[in-house]
Amino acid sequence: MTAPTLQASPPAAPPAPPAAPPAAPASTLARLRRLALELVKFGLVGGSGVAVNLIVFNLLLHGFGSPPMTATVLASCVAMGTNYLGFRFFAYRDRASRTKRQIALFFVFSGIGVAMESVLFYAAYHGADMSGPIGSNIAKALSIVLASAFRFLVYRTWVFQHDARRH
Numbered sequence: 001m002t003a004p005t006l007q008a009s010p011p012a013a014p015p016a017p018p019a020a021p022p023a024a025p026a027s028t029l030a031r032l033r034r035l036a037l038e039l040v041k042f043g044l045v046g047g048s049g050v051a052v053n054l055i056v057f058n059l060l061l062h063g064f065g066s067p068p069m070t071a072t073v074l075a076s077c078v079a080m081g082t083n084y085l086g087f088r089f090f091a092y093r094d095r096a097s098r099t100k101r102q103i104a105l106f107f108v109f110s111g112i113g114v115a116m117e118s119v120l121f122y123a124a125y126h127g128a129d130m131s132g133p134i135g136s137n138i139a140k141a142l143s144i145v146l147a148s149a150f151r152f153l154v155y156r157t158w159v160f161q162h163d164a165r166r167h
Contacts, residue, residue, distance in 0.1 A: 038091070042152055045086035050144055053079035057140055062133060072121045072140060076114040080107070092160035102159060109154040117147040 057075035060066040066074070084106050124130045124139030 038156065039152075041091035042087075042155075045083055045091045046148055046151075048086060049079040049083040050141070052082050053144060054137065054140060058137070061136060068125055068131070068136065069118065069122065072143075073114060073118055075140075076117055080110045080114065083110070087155060087160060092155070095160040105159045106155070109151065109159060112154075113147045113151045116150060117143045120146055 053075045055075075056078045057071050060071035060074055061068055084103070087106075088102075120143035121139050124142060125136060128139070130136060130139040
């Protein structure tokens with residue numbers, strides 16, 4: 001009798017690689033991260049602009065006795081200038097540089113933002129009788145916050161656009 005022979009079994013197939021995560025959620029997550037970073041940068045520049053706006057406003061209104069609407073408009077205009085520098089060279093420095101067109105768009109949309117802010121301030125200051133030192137600052141801060149939502153949308157959409165050639 002012959003000894004039984006051992007037959008080698010065929011080699012086992014290598015384990016299947018783990019399934020790759022779907023591309024859509026990863027790209028969505030990357031977009032959300034970019035948007036969050038953009039919001040943080042916008043907030044930093046905007047926050048410094050709010051500080052400039054409130055300091056100039058208080059100096060004009062309470063320090064020099066300027067009329068409230070004059071104080072709010074001038075303070076907003078000073079903040080607009082400092083914000084342009086912050087947005088152009090910090091928050092949106094990776095975006096296309098269109099110099100004259102970009103500056104024109106920034107100041108047109110910022111002018112609309114100043115008008116919105118002024119109307120909101122007027123309504124709170126005169127309409128809601130927020131005319132004391134604390135009330136006027138609350139009215140100013142609320143008008144800045146509400147107008148900033150408009151500014152964020154138009155700055156990122158039309159003023160500081162991505163350069164399509166780089167993507």
